Amino acid sequence: MKQVIVMIAMLMLGLAIYSLVAGDDDSIKSSVGGLWRSEIEQQQTYP
Helix, strand or coil, X not given: CXXXXXXXXXXXXXXXXXXXXXXXXXXXXXHHHHHHHHHHHHHHCCC
């Protein structure tokens, strides 16, 4: 029984970490992608 609880907890933690890293608009992946896009746009435009 203890192993089942630990396995369920590990699964929930894995899903939480996945949604934090590669989830929707509030994820780390989308934030870094937006930052990269803005940096590339700034490099391609000349003053």
